[in-house]
Amino acid sequence: MPEITGLWNLLIMEPMLNLLMLLYALLFNNFVLAIIGLTIVVRLITFPLTQRQIRSMKSMQDLQPEIQKLQKKYKKDREKVSAATMELYKKHGVNPMMGCLPMLVQMPIWIGLYQSIYQALGSTPEQFIGLSQRLYHAIPFMHDMATRSIPLNSQFLWLHLARPDPFYILPVLVVATFWLQQKLTAQPAADPSQAQMTQTMQWMMPIMFGFITLQVASGLAVYWVASGVLQIVQQGFTTGWGDIAKALPTGIPGLPKREETKKDARGKKKR
């Protein structure tokens, strides 16, 4: 187990932490900008993966009506339903694994990103000392950069980034971003109980993360918001703004209206 932890730190967490320190020095010694910068860098690196994941989920979403038909057709034979569904996926070139495989590959990266932010903030004195063991002292450029930057300025507007937000603004932002994310990614469910579950998830996830934000360093909440916003933008531009446009009838500036979403635009073209 210690070997796995060591390998994890060496390959995932420490490179990210040092990149974070570098971004902090380059982005005017502003830790919020550094977090946003690192989130963008990681998003760019994982872009091909996330893009495939979004497309795959969208394709599966588009096939839902046909799957419902199959479910009706083979009502009592579950094996036949799954065989026919697989055949349908095959026919349309959809690999159901592509929905979750890229996510599994990304998970270590996101956890590493999360850990590096947590480590850099050093919310306890013990944690701050631990930072010394993670920095690239042997690379002169990195060493000079870190020496100039540390201690990091963890104050941003009303926030002390190593402590929770005292005014609860970030928890609200986290809930809002997670809710929008859920709205965009939610798949129309075939049966009512599944639909209820999707509905529950749409509220449960944002609220859970909102509660966690009440307790953790606000720097992490900044990362959640930044990451969520980037995810929403990527999803929106790839598959259309879907439920968001529906949920916000008057629209937000810059956001296409319901009738202008990609799906509808495609429909118009066909006509």
Place this chain on the structure above:
Amino acid sequence: MKETTTKKIRRVALWALLPLFLILLAGCGGGGVAMGWSAPVVEGDTLYVASKTGRLHTLDVNTQQQLWQFPLEQPLAGIYSTPVIGGEALFFGSYEIQTTAFLIFQNQDIQGRAYALDVTNGQRKWQFPMGSAEDTEPSMGTPALGEGIVYFTSSDHKVYALDLETGSKRWEYETGREIWGGPAWHNGTLYVGSADKNLYALDAASGQRKWAFAAGGAIYCTPHVAGDTIYFGSLDNRVYALNAENGEERWSFLTQNWVWAEPVLHEGLLYVASLDHFLYALDASNGTPRWQFDAGDMITAAPAVIEGVVYLTAGNAGVYALDAETGSQLWHYPEEGNLRVLSSPTVADGLVYVNADNGKLYALDAAAGQLRWELAPGEQE
């Protein structure tokens, strides 16, 4: 019917697993519990030790029975400051967490105070809030005693001079960033290092600045003054020797990681602990290295040098005794396994006392490194 039950189980599992996953995620950072790195202090037959649960305990060294503890009621979050005894009083700084709650909302505020206790019974003589009374900051450095004044440093960027008897403020001096190390008093001058990368020399009576020296990195180390030279480490990986009179640099020595602990001078050798895992013995006059010892983990605390032996604690590597002249290892505790220690060892009457991170106090034989006794302060009765 079967399908409905499965779906129900799935939903319940989802509800149960999601919070678990989030809690796990929150814990990924590697633990955020403050514990403290206060070193034990022996004065006569009494041993003073700060427990990892935020209390200061006083024990009889012969019987290991507790004499008193502070505070009696709610413990502090942690004690990083090593207590200092002057006359009938004991002084230390605290790291406290004030939790305010409204319905489900909780807010934690990290605070700190300077405390003066009666050494005989642990009764509070006075306390002084660092910063304003409403918004205080922790005091983690070991206080220094001067002429009728006790000096405290604080994370609120300031050094405070307080009346030894009453705790009333004589003066304060503000630096650019937090001060975690303790001050050092020498011949009417107070030396203090700040995370703003400067080492300050202040007039101990008035708080007027005499000079300041800009190091390459932040200073979290308590300076060590001997004769006309002041020694301190910095986060630029260097240890510096300055002329104590005017702050001119005499020499500096580069290690491979932060120099966090106070350097210690003993018979012409300066012992410098670095977070690069090495203890360096340098010629105090010019900084030339004589020997170095690889402790196997970061050395966060100053070593104790007594009668030709260096006693050293090193992160997870436990305790070492080294020959002060040659650096050769005399013994190591524990011989097998790990023992995490971030505080300095204390040597008295043939015993080495170590306040470990597992919450236990260890008494080791100074000559051979064998365990004489161990106890968890506050739980021995």
